[in-house]
Amino acid sequence: MKRMQNYPLLGIALVIGLIFIVMPLTLDLFRLNLIGKYLTYAFVAVGLVLCWGYSGILSLGQGIFFGLGGYCMAMFLKLEASSPAETKMQTTPGIPDFMDWNQLTALPSFWQPFHSFSLTILAILIVPTICAWILGSAMF
Numbered sequence: 001m002k003r004m005q006n007y008p009l010l011g012i013a014l015v016i017g018l019i020f021i022v023m024p025l026t027l028d029l030f031r032l033n034l035i036g037k038y039l040t041y042a043f044v045a046v047g048l049v050l051c052w053g054y055s056g057i058l059s060l061g062q063g064i065f066f067g068l069g070g071y072c073m074a075m076f077l078k079l080e081a082s083s084p085a086e087t088k089m090q091t092t093p094g095i096p097d098f099m100d101w102n103q104l105t106a107l108p109s110f111w112q113p114f115h116s117f118s119l120t121i122l123a124i125l126i127v128p129t130i131c132a133w134i135l136g137s138a139m140f
Contacts (some may be wrong), residue, residue, distance in 0.1 A: 019035075019039070023035060029069075056109075064128075064131065065128035065131065065132060068126070068128045068131060069124040069125075069128050070123045070128050070129060072114070072120055073120065073124060074124040075111060075114040075120070076114045076115075076117065076120040078096045079096065079107075079111065079115055080113055081096075082094065082095060082096045082097065085102070091103075092104070092105050092106075095107050
């Protein structure tokens with residue numbers, strides 16, 4: 001019976017040996033990079049399964065709310081870094097560089113409130129809340 005308990009450890013050792021010794025010696029750089037990406041996504045998937053299965057936490061949608069708040073702050077910071085003095089080398093000074101690269105000549109109207117830090121903080125709090133309310137109303 002003691003011999004049967006060593007099989008899982010032997011399997012884990014073989015997989016680790018395959019990943020860390022055999023694959024780097026036999027695969028080209030592209031395939032090795034691809035295997036690395038697959039393993040990265042596998043770790044995330046295993047983390048979600050453990051989080052959901054053992055603790056009952058459904059962690060599949062909160063990222064949208066953090067992302068919306070992050071985009072609001074990024075818009076403020078991009079406008080702060082895009083003063084006319086700092087963007088005088090651009091075709092259209094005073095707008096963020098990526099807008100200049102895409103031949104925009106004026107700031108879109110929904111970017112205007114993000115010149116103010118206090119309105120940005122309000123947007124960070126209100127935009128995800130409204131999005132959550134809309135999604136919650138649609139689902140429940």
